[in-house]
Amino acid sequence: MVYNVTLIPGDGIGPDVTAAARKVLEATGISFNWEIAEAGAGVMGKYGTPLPDSVIASIRKNRVALKGPVTTPVGTGFRSVNVALRKSLDLYSCLRPCKTYPGVPSPYKGVDIVVVRENTEDLYAGIEYERGTPEAARMLKLVAETRGQIREDTGISLKIISEFGSRRIIEYAFNYAKAEGRRKVTAVHKANILKYSDGLFLSVAREIARSYPEIEFKDVIVDNLCMQLVRDPQQFDVLVLPNLYGDIISDLCAGLVGGLGMAPGANIGEGLAVFEPTHGSAPKYAGLNKVNPLATILSGMLMLRYLKEPEAADRLEKAVAAVVAEGRDVTYDMKPDKTGGVSTSRAAEAVIEKL
Numbered sequence: 148m149v150y151n152v153t154l155i156p157g158d159g160i161g162p163d164v165t166a167a168a169r170k171v172l173e174a175t176g177i178s179f180n181w182e183i184a185e186a187g188a189g190v191m192g193k194y195g196t197p198l199p200d201s202v203i204a205s206i207r208k209n210r211v212a213l214k215g216p217v218t219t220p221v222g223t224g225f226r227s228v229n230v231a232l233r234k235s236l237d238l239y240s241c242l243r244p245c246k247t248y249p250g251v252p253s254p255y256k257g258v259d260i261v262v263v264r265e266n267t268e269d270l271y272a273g274i275e276y277e278r279g280t281p282e283a284a285r286m287l288k289l290v291a292e293t294r295g296q297i298r299e300d301t302g303i304s305l306k307i308i309s310e311f312g313s314r315r316i317i318e319y320a321f322n323y324a325k326a327e328g329r330r331k332v333t334a335v336h337k338a339n340i341l342k343y344s345d346g347l348f349l350s351v352a353r354e355i356a357r358s359y360p361e362i363e364f365k366d367v368i369v370d371n372l373c374m375q376l377v378r379d380p381q382q383f384d385v386l387v388l389p390n391l392y393g394d395i396i397s398d399l400c401a402g403l404v405g406g407l408g409m410a411p412g413a414n415i416g417e418g419l420a421v422f423e424p425t426h427g428s429a430p431k432y433a434g435l436n437k438v439n440p441l442a443t444i445l446s447g448m449l450m451l452r453y454l455k456e457p458e459a460a461d462r463l464e465k466a467v468a469a470v471v472a473e474g475r476d477v478t479y480d481m482k483p484d485k486t487g488g489v490s491t492s493r494a495a496e497a498v499i500e501k502l
């Protein structure tokens with residue numbers, strides 16, 4: 148069987164890490180037919196957009212993609228390609244396993260957390276009103292009529308949380324926990340302050356939890372979660388979160404298990420999935436063949452599981468674990484003093500040798 152997979156190299160360090168992951172995936176013995184799709188700032192000149200329709204069409208056709216990170220300008224410029232991709236394909240579930248493999252540079256041992264982040268709503272819904280525009284003025288007027296005056300020089304970003312969106316991500320988290328034999332789901336929120344958005348998310352979580360009596364359910368306020376994660380991360384299993392907290396907590400959890408270089412991810416919708424590392428494009432390391440490819444390689448491991456190739460996925464995960472445990476052929480970020488380390492391509496070769 149040959150799998151047709153869309154490969155989006157991305158920009159910054161994306162081309163380095165996706166090239167490494169592609170080689171490793173091919174070395175598992177599974178056959179891939181890669182369809183290369185370009186996205187990001189670099190293709191603006193060629194296509195007039197950082198996310199050409201052809202990229203979306205390719206993923207719709209192949210139903211599976213492996214993606215490198217894509218840069219998003221801060222504050223101004225085009226909207227995030229990543230957010231647009233997840234929204235247009237309705238990839239509502241972002242799955243980010245964070246596990247300490249023996250040998251990773253982390254004071255924590257035995258962490259095995261899966262972050263399940265809602266991917267389409269919340270403050271990332273992209274519903275924003277720029278300060279000083281007529282649309283912002285209309286919103287301010289509406290608020291003044293119903294809730295009271297807000298300063299005129301206000302920019303507005305709406306936090307959108309629906310029952311539908313909450314239900315499907317929370318059900319996804321419980322079904323994932325059940326399928327993977329996990330024991331506990333924790334819903335993360337700030338429902339004490341955000342009563343009608345996070346409050347809705349929490350009430351849906353409590354209701355759904357009743358249908359899964361075999362899985363322990365807890366809820367936690369997001370600031371308390373941050374403190375608990377730093378003090379005692381082993382108490383957590385599956386975390387389910389609205390979009391913004393999910394984004395932030397994913398990076399926190401990556402930090403617990405050795406850093407962004409070790410944090411894989413998957414964006415999953417109905418019959419479609421895009422696999423990508425949690426990290427971004429780290430522009431200062433672009434083209435240096437220097438950064439850690441393991442997060443992207445482990446994203447490939449998640450892709451193999453999704454494609455129902457568990458034997459190849461297990462072999463790949465063991466090969467990565469063996470390279471990390473040896474600690475010789477790893478990149479700088481995995482070294483105790485964060486210097487030295489092998490190149491991106493050498494780290495990938497080391498995984499291939501273990502395979």
Ligand code: NAD
Pocket residue numbers: 164215216217218219220229407408423424425426427428429430438439440442480
């Ligand atoms: P980043 O994740 O790109 O990098 C932060 C730091 O983490 C880097 O400077 C580097 O020290 C370290 N790092 C990241 N990946 C690494 C790797 N593979 N190996 C070793 N070290 C690694 O975060 P940022 O600097 O905040 O964002 C840069 C750009 O990436 C922004 O434009 C942002 O919008 C974008 N971004 C894209 C995605 C995505 O495509 N899914 C995700 C996050 C950020």
